Amino acid sequence: MIQVEKLTKVYKTKTALSLDNLSIQPQEIIGLVGNNxxxxxxxxxxxxxxxxxxxxxxxxxxxxxxxxxxxxKFTGSFLDDTFLVPFMTSYEYLEFVAKLHGWNKGDLEDFLEQTKNFYGEDFISGKKLIKDLSKGNKNKTGILGALIGNPDLLILDEPFANLDPTSQQWLRMKIQKLAEEGVTAIVSSHDLQHVTGISTRIVMLENGEVVKDVENSDSTLEELEKYFGDKISEDLI
Structure with missing residues (x-):
């Protein structure tokens, strides 16, 4: 699905990313972790x-x-608020994205009916502009937009942030269900419990390089918590 080769990004004298080789296979759920x-x-x-x-x-x-x-055409993504159109309502934005994917009004209504347990109707049916929404509802709008069009590849940055517990759980189950249906997902998150709860593979970045690339297992969460915990200990010494 994805092949990365000798990928480097340098800002002036700082190397932000340096990846020699990274392959991501179809139906994998990649949990991308690392500090700011x-x-x-x-x-x-x-x-x-x-x-x-x-x-x-x-x-x-x-x-x-x-x-x-x-x-x-087959990639759905949401990284941050810049993906949204601030002077649209959430419904107008989703209608706009749906049209880009060739969906008609009926397709969008069916999608919203299927996903209503994720968003509720308080902001989809409202007239509040996206710029005036809470951070959580902005995230919900962006995530819904990423799911429109039935993507083969889903890329989300911090999707669980600012979501209520019900929406977090819905999203976890949705990503796993999509993977079972053939979708490849890359999910970046600071929440180690959420990311290890859904991922099939964990890729950890540090100083722009991959320092850990492992299949997710029952011990992965504990290993990640120890890794970051040890860094705190180093700072306190």
């Missing part, structure tokens, strides 16, 4: 061709993302 500044958002931005690589390339289904836009 580790390179997670840089990596996701390069995957989505939002920024230009200093060196190397990203291929999705054997197509270089910087040289074609074909991959956009």
């Amino acid at each position: 500044g580790a390179g997670k958002t840089t990596f996701l931005s390069l995957l989505l061709d939002l920024i230009e690589a200093s060196e190397g390339k990203v291929e999705i289904k054997e197509e270089d993302v910087s040289k074609t836009e074909d991959w956009k």
Whole structure:
């Protein structure tokens, strides 16, 4: 599904990301973890061709993302508020995204009916503009937009942040169900419990490099907590 080769992003003298080789297979759920500044958002931005690589390339289904836009047809993503249109309501935004994917009004209504346990109707049916929504409802709007079009590849950055517990659990189950149906997902999160709860594989970044790439297991959460806990101990010495 995804092949990364010699991928580097340098800002002036700082190397934000340096990945020699990384392969992501169909139906994998990749949990991307690391502290702030580790390179997670840089990596996701390069995957989505939002920024230009200093060196190397990203291929999705054997197509270089910087040289074609074909991959956009089957990719759903939400990284932050900049993906949204602030002066639309949530419904208007989702209607806009649906049209981009060739959905009609009936398709969108069916989708909203199927996902209503995630968002509730308080903001989808309201007239409040996205810019005036709570952070949680902005995230819900963006995540719903990423799911429209039945993507083969789903990329989400901190999707569990600011969501209520019911919505968090719905999203966990939805991502796992999508993977069972053939979708590949990359989920970046600071919440180790959530990310290990859904992922089939954990990729950890530190200083822009992969320092851990393992199949998720019953011991992974404990190992990650120890890793980051040890860093706190080092700071206190």
